[in-house]
Amino acid sequence: MPTVSELGERVLIQRITARLAQPAWVVVGPGDDAAVIEPEPRALDVLTTDAQVDGIHFDRRFVPPDAIGHRALAVNLSDLAAMGATPRAALLSLALPEDLPASFVDAMLDGLLALASRHRVALIGGNITQSPGPLVVDVTAIGAVGPRRILTRGGARPGDEVYVTGSIGGAAVGLAWLQEAPASGGDGPDDPSLRQTAERYLRPEPRVRAGMMLGRNRAASACMDLSDGLADGVRGIAEASNAGIAVDAGALPIDAAVRRWHEQRGTDATIAAVAGGDEYELLFTVRPAHRGRLRQVQRLVGDLPISRIGVVTKERKVVMREAGREREFPQGFEHFR
Amino acid sequence: MPTVSELGERVLIQRITARLAQPAWVVVGPGDDAAVIEPEPRALDVLTTDAQVDGIHFDRRFVPPDAIGHRALAVNLSDLAAMGATPRAALLSLALPEDLPASFVDAMLDGLLALASRHRVALIGGNITQSPGPLVVDVTAIGAVGPRRILTRGGARPGDEVYVTGSIGGAAVGLAWLQEAPASGGDGPDDPSLRQTAERYLRPEPRVRAGMMLGRNRAASACMDLSDGLADGVRGIAEASNAGIAVDAGALPIDAAVRRWHEQRGTDATIAAVAGGDEYELLFTVRPAHRGRLRQVQRLVGDLPISRIGVVTKERKVVMREAGREREFPQGFEHFR
Numbered sequence: 001m002p003t004v005s006e007l008g009e010r011v012l013i014q015r016i017t018a019r020l021a022q023p024a025w026v027v028v029g030p031g032d033d034a035a036v037i038e039p040e041p042r043a044l045d046v047l048t049t050d051a052q053v054d055g056i057h058f059d060r061r062f063v064p065p066d067a068i069g070h071r072a073l074a075v076n077l078s079d080l081a082a083m084g085a086t087p088r089a090a091l092l093s094l095a096l097p098e099d100l101p102a103s104f105v106d107a108m109l110d111g112l113l114a115l116a117s118r119h120r121v122a123l124i125g126g127n128i129t130q131s132p133g134p135l136v137v138d139v140t141a142i143g144a145v146g147p148r149r150i151l152t153r154g155g156a157r158p159g160d161e162v163y164v165t166g167s168i169g170g171a172a173v174g175l176a177w178l179q180e181a182p183a184s185g186g187d188g189p190d191d192p193s194l195r196q197t198a199e200r201y202l203r204p205e206p207r208v209r210a211g212m213m214l215g216r217n218r219a220a221s222a223c224m225d226l227s228d229g230l231a232d233g234v235r236g237i238a239e240a241s242n243a244g245i246a247v248d249a250g251a252l253p254i255d256a257a258v259r260r261w262h263e264q265r266g267t268d269a270t271i272a273a274v275a276g277g278d279e280y281e282l283l284f285t286v287r288p289a290h291r292g293r294l295r296q297v298q299r300l301v302g303d304l305p306i307s308r309i310g311v312v313t314k315e316r317k318v319v320m321r322e323a324g325r326e327r328e329f330p331q332g333f334e335h336f337r
Numbered sequence: 338m339p340t341v342s343e344l345g346e347r348v349l350i351q352r353i354t355a356r357l358a359q360p361a362w363v364v365v366g367p368g369d370d371a372a373v374i375e376p377e378p379r380a381l382d383v384l385t386t387d388a389q390v391d392g393i394h395f396d397r398r399f400v401p402p403d404a405i406g407h408r409a410l411a412v413n414l415s416d417l418a419a420m421g422a423t424p425r426a427a428l429l430s431l432a433l434p435e436d437l438p439a440s441f442v443d444a445m446l447d448g449l450l451a452l453a454s455r456h457r458v459a460l461i462g463g464n465i466t467q468s469p470g471p472l473v474v475d476v477t478a479i480g481a482v483g484p485r486r487i488l489t490r491g492g493a494r495p496g497d498e499v500y501v502t503g504s505i506g507g508a509a510v511g512l513a514w515l516q517e518a519p520a521s522g523g524d525g526p527d528d529p530s531l532r533q534t535a536e537r538y539l540r541p542e543p544r545v546r547a548g549m550m551l552g553r554n555r556a557a558s559a560c561m562d563l564s565d566g567l568a569d570g571v572r573g574i575a576e577a578s579n580a581g582i583a584v585d586a587g588a589l590p591i592d593a594a595v596r597r598w599h600e601q602r603g604t605d606a607t608i609a610a611v612a613g614g615d616e617y618e619l620l621f622t623v624r625p626a627h628r629g630r631l632r633q634v635q636r637l638v639g640d641l642p643i644s645r646i647g648v649v650t651k652e653r654k655v656v657m658r659e660a661g662r663e664r665e666f667p668q669g670f671e672h673f674r
Contacts, residue, residue: 028489032490032491032561034416035384036422037381044376045382046371047426048370048372048462049463049475051464051475055470056467056468085371129393130390131392131473132393133390134470136468136475140384140386147364152365154369223370
């Protein structure tokens with residue numbers, strides 16, 4: 001199997017574009033100097049970019065190429081979801097080590113395009129360059145949102161209730177398990193529920209539909225994704241909204257397998273779940289008067305759990321309430337330290 | 338001066354966003370999960386992404402940080418120009434080595450923002466991550482173009498005349514001179530005209546206004562930028578248009594300083610200028626009946642030279658005509674080999 005540098009940029013791009021089908025609103029797709037698309041009528045453009053770097057966000061030794069492709073798009077779709085936007089298109093910028101097998105790029109595209117197809121996202125362009133350094137997968141995602149449907153971080157008011165989709169703490173445990181797992185040459189236990197938890201890290205499910213519905217039904221007053229974890233999210237919404245947030249530790253949705261993992265190690269599952277990053281759930285706030293709208297969203301998103309975990313407070317600090325006591329909120333996760 | 342890892346992602350982002358002013362059509366700027374902008378009324382969105390990697394596209398040893406920032410945006414504005422688009426906004430994704438001084442990032446932003454300001458481009462968002470590898474500066478640029486004003490590569494017809502803006506061959510000579518120049522510790526001659534030529538490599542001027550005017554006046558039938566050089570551009574338009582192109586070697590706009598450089602070394606200036614990459618001129622074709630439109634464009638772009646260098650042919654091959662003889666076109670430049 002040839003390496004990417006043996007194939008060359010042109011052939012690599014041809015291999016990728018040959019796999020793409022473009023919807024009617026793509027006026028100029030890959031292959032020209034830039035892509036041209038029709039904006040969604042009566043909507044605003046939503047734009048975000050996020051890079052995944054080997055050795056920082058993933059490790060090629062235990063993250064398979066399709067998962068790298070999936071993650072690179074997922075983190076961007078999650079950002080669009082947090083704005084209430086419908087995803088539409090993506091640009092893919094790759095910096096490739098010269099000895100990377102071309103089959104690795106194919107498999108990465110498998111993961112990326114499978115996720116794109118499920119959310120009807122068109123890959124409309126991109127760029128490939130060689131790099132003397134690690135694999136960098138940089139995706140820009142473009143979505144659309146109605147002018148009065150935008151979910152920002154800054155709309156929470158004291159008294160609003162705080163909710164989170166899905167469950168938290170799984171990605172960090174999944175990553176730790178992968179680092180130890182037998183498949184990677186480590187000696188971790190091959191526990192099926194942990195294998196499932198690892199999927200939370202490997203192939204996170206961006207909450208695209210939940211974000212869209214929270215925006216369209218005007219159910220949420222503020223929203224943010226948990227890419228840097230719950231501690232970061234809670235602080236993010238509180239700061240942007242000039243308010244505080246009190247989280248009820250007992251209400252946090254933490255899976256049994258995640259709790260068990262921490263119990264076995266004598267670590268605090270709550271603190272770990274709150275501090276850990278790489279979660280792609282949505283954290284959002286709802287006015288008490290809009291609970292009915294939230295119930296409607298809940299019906300529309302099917303079996304995705306939505307948990308009420310706290311309340312927005314007037315006092316500008318974030319706290320954790322546990323067994324009647326209040327304590328400072330654990331510090332969050334910062335990628336770059 | 339602290340390094341980027343000492344400052345951390347959050348502070349770095351704050352330092353950058355504090356410098357930005359956002360136009361009225363930016364509904365949500367940096368600091369939320371994604372940026373939200375109003376599309377240009379009655380226009381299409383044009384999107385492109387291009388990464389600059391240390392050791393591949395530039396070398397930190399002789400390319401100052403402001404030039405790195407300038408180039409990262411310029412290459413993307415050039416792609417928009419080649420589509421006839423008006424640039425509007427950009428996203429900046431940085432992968433930073435942990436020991437990079439924070440002042441380096443500031444200086445990089447100086448260069449990027451100076452160019453952005455000249456073309457009224459708003460930096461609306463981005464991403465910063467650490468990297469164990471080289472500096473990677475990935476920019477996504479967003480522009481607008483009227484539905485019937487798009488310039489693609491595929492619109493050339495036999496008989497169309499082929500034009501190029503500015504001059505060619507300067508970037509490659511500029512780069513070679515920088516690699517030898519006294520400032521970089523080498524022993525090259527400190528020739529003022531070569532210092533000026535080096536600017537072609539360091540701070541290329543994307544032909545934003547020329548591209549917009551060629552589209553708006555419907556003067557060009559096809560257009561492409563010369564990021565991978567003229568040989569690549571000629572082949573790109575010919576292939577996309579199912580036609581051939583014959584270039585008149587004597588008509589190529591090559592600066593005297595560039596010719597002198599090659600003469601002194603006994604190398605062929607024409608071949609080097611045609612094969613070299615990193616040019617950000619526009620190559621475009623014009624129907625003979627539309628020469629009047631082109632003259633109008635020429636008046637609107639002021640003193641930017643526009644040279645007629647060849648003709649589109651029916652026979653699907655690209656050739657160079659020189660002193661009455663026809664020869665095969667030199668091979669182009671491929672970044673990734």
